[in-house]
Amino acid sequence: QVQLVESGGGSVQSGGSLTLSCAFSGNIYSRQCMGWFRQSPRHEREGVGTIDGDGRTRYADSVKDRFTISRDEVKKTLYLQMNSLRPDDTAMYYCAADPVRRICELRPANYNYWGQGTQVTVSS
Numbered sequence: 001q002v003q004l005v006e007s008g009g010g011s012v013q014s015g016g017s018l019t020l021s022c023a024f025s026g027n028i029y030s031r032q033c034m035g036w037f038r039q040s041p042r043h044e045r046e047g048v049g050t051i052d053g054d055g056r057t058r059y060a061d062s063v064k065d066r067f068t069i070s071r072d073e074v075k076k077t078l079y080l081q082m083n084s085l086r087p088d089d090t091a092m093y094y095c096a097a098d099p100v101r102r103i104c105e106l107r108p109a110n111y112n113y114w115g116q117g118t119q120v121t122v123s124s
Helices: none
Strands: 003-007 012-013 018-025 033-039 044-053 058-059 067-071 077-082 091-098 117-124
Touching: 018 033, 018 058, 018 091, 018 117, 033 067, 033 077, 044 067, 044 077, 058 067, 077 091
Parallel strands: 012 117
Antiparallel strands: 003 018, 018 077, 033 044, 033 091, 044 058, 067 077, 091 117
16 A cells, blocks of 8 residues: 655745655655646646656756755655745645656656645745
8 A cells, every 4th residue: 555645835935945745655666756746726736846766857847946856765755845935836735656657757647646735835
C-alpha cells in the first residue's frame, strides 16, 4: 500500500519562501517518477515539478528558477523548495507518484498515487 503525506504548507507574503515535504511509504522505489502538482479554485490540477530516479527534474514554466524539487531516498521524503512566492502560487499542493513510467512528465493523469494535499496561500 502506497501512502503519501504532505506537510509544510501555510500562509506567506509575496516574495517569501516555503518548503513542502512529502513523506512516502509503501511500494515507491527510487526509480519511479514523483512530482508536485497544484490546484486552485476554478482551475484544473497542474504539474509544478517532477523528479526521476536519476535526479533529473522538470518544471512548469511558471515556477522555473523559483522552485526546486528534490528527494531523499533514505528519509523517504520528497521536497519542494519554493522561493519568490507570488499570489498566483496560491493553491492546494499535492505530491504524487507514477509507478510505471521512467520519463516524468507534468501530466497529472500519469500519476496513480496521491497525497491529501497541503494548502499554500500567498498574500500580496
